[in-house]
Amino acid sequence: MHSKFQKEILQFYRQVIKWANLKPEPARLTIKQYAQNEYRKNQNIPKKKFDRIEFLFRQGKNKYEIWKDAKIDKIQMH
Amino acid sequence: MLQRLSTVIRRPMFWHGTHHHDSNDATKRLFDTVSSTVKGIQQINYVVEHDPKLTAEEKSKMKQFLIYRYDPADENDFPKYVSYYVDLKKIPPMYLDALLYIKDNYDSSLSLRRSCREGICGSCSMNCNGLHKLACIHAIDTDLTQPAYITPLGHMFVVKDLVVDMTNFYTQYKTIDPYLKRKTPKEGNKEYIQSVEDRKLLDGLYECVLCACCSTSCPSYWWHPDRYLGPAVLMQAYRWIVDSRDEYTDERLEKLAEDVKVEDCQNIGMCSFTCPKGLDPQKSMNHLMKLIEEYKERKIASATL
Numbered sequence: 457m458h459s460k461f462q463k464e465i466l467q468f469y470r471q472v473i474k475w476a477n478l479k480p481e482p483a484r485l486t487i488k489q490y491a492q493n494e495y496r497k498n499q500n501i502p503k504k505k506f507d508r509i510e511f512l513f514r515q516g517k518n519k520y521e522i523w524k525d526a527k528i529d530k531i532q533m534h
Numbered sequence: 535m536l537q538r539l540s541t542v543i544r545r546p547m548f549w550h551g552t553h554h555h556d557s558n559d560a561t562k563r564l565f566d567t568v569s570s571t572v573k574g575i576q577q578i579n580y581v582v583e584h585d586p587k588l589t590a591e592e593k594s595k596m597k598q599f600l601i602y603r604y605d606p607a608d609e610n611d612f613p614k615y616v617s618y619y620v621d622l623k624k625i626p627p628m629y630l631d632a633l634l635y636i637k638d639n640y641d642s643s644l645s646l647r648r649s650c651r652e653g654i655c656g657s658c659s660m661n662c663n664g665l666h667k668l669a670c671i672h673a674i675d676t677d678l679t680q681p682a683y684i685t686p687l688g689h690m691f692v693v694k695d696l697v698v699d700m701t702n703f704y705t706q707y708k709t710i711d712p713y714l715k716r717k718t719p720k721e722g723n724k725e726y727i728q729s730v731e732d733r734k735l736l737d738g739l740y741e742c743v744l745c746a747c748c749s750t751s752c753p754s755y756w757w758h759p760d761r762y763l764g765p766a767v768l769m770q771a772y773r774w775i776v777d778s779r780d781e782y783t784d785e786r787l788e789k790l791a792e793d794v795k796v797e798d799c800q801n802i803g804m805c806s807f808t809c810p811k812g813l814d815p816q817k818s819m820n821h822l823m824k825l826i827e828e829y830k831e832r833k834i835a836s837a838t839l
Contacts, residue, residue, distance in 0.1 A: 501609075505609075508606070511606040511691075520724070
């Protein structure tokens with residue numbers, strides 16, 4: 457069973473994917489890849505390090521707040 | 535000649551209200567307990583010496599600074615105090631000067647916000663020795679036997695070292711509409727007329743630089759940062775209500791009266807105690823609550839008519 461905090465993080469992931477699905481083509485794919493990459497990179501952080509998890513979650517939320525109303529062409533990772 | 539000297543050595547010019555308030559005993563006792571718990575916690579936490587090769591003799595001539603360091607983006611880092619020794623004769627007297635000296639000469643990875651170096655921009659607000667102050671106008675205590683603790687603003691998320699996340703504070707400030715709103719246009723094409731007495735009502739309110747020192751030292755704001763607006767924002771709300779040029783007073787009072795926004799103020803008094811510009815948010819908030827009570831009575835009276 458997931459804890460409440462884990463559920464929040466997964467709900468946020470779904471929110472980002474839903475938002476990305478409404479975007480036109482090059483943006484949609486790159487945003488999904490970006491979100492998936494970020495989640496996969498940090499999927500193995502132990503549950504105990506909730507400081508780090510909270511920090512990454514807040515960072516993700518801040519990015520979402522800033523980008524959700526913007527017109528995005530695509531997100532590229534170098 | 536002697537007469538001219540005595541006129542030159544004048545008392546320094548203060549901004550309106552920078553004399554220290556005659557805080558009553560309750561506030562002083564509260565501050566002592568709060569700062570001693572803060573210092574107590576600071577003392578038992580992890581301290582790292584930045585330069586372990588200093589001799590005791592060298593250390594005795596320098597002031598020890600214990601600065602909170604934490605980089606949340608680095609997964610192996612944890613919050614700690616790093617101790618730096620600074621010779622006070624080499625630096626100007628303020629905390630910001632010590633921090634910039636440390637950043638220039640010892641450890642350039644120290645992160646802090648600063649801009650005007652004269653207490654007018656509100657960037658460098660941080661916890662200096664237990665009190666929330668602006669580092670650029672708060673003088674270092676020259677007692678070399680005691681260390682100086684510098685930590686970021688209390689109960690806020692840390693972005694790095696002494697830099698904190700202020701987005702909640704700014705969004706709350708935006709909700710009170712901090713600008714002049716008029717229903718009738720100006721007479722002529724010059725300016726909104728205001729009498730001298732009405733302008734005096736704004737003294738002690740307009741000098742606020744939104745440094746967030748007061749809000750982050752209010753225990754009520756620590757426990758309810760989402761719903762309580764905090765002393766800084768409420769003092770600015772009062773500033774716009776009391777401004778005679780603004781014509782939306784009733785609407786502003788209505789907006790403040792509807793939620794629990796103002797009622798969380800328990801008259802603790804830490805806001806006025808810690809204001810680095812010497813302002814008095816506690817007094818303004820008491821006035822504001824009185825105005826809201828009067829407005830509510832007027833509303834009930836006019837509804838029953």
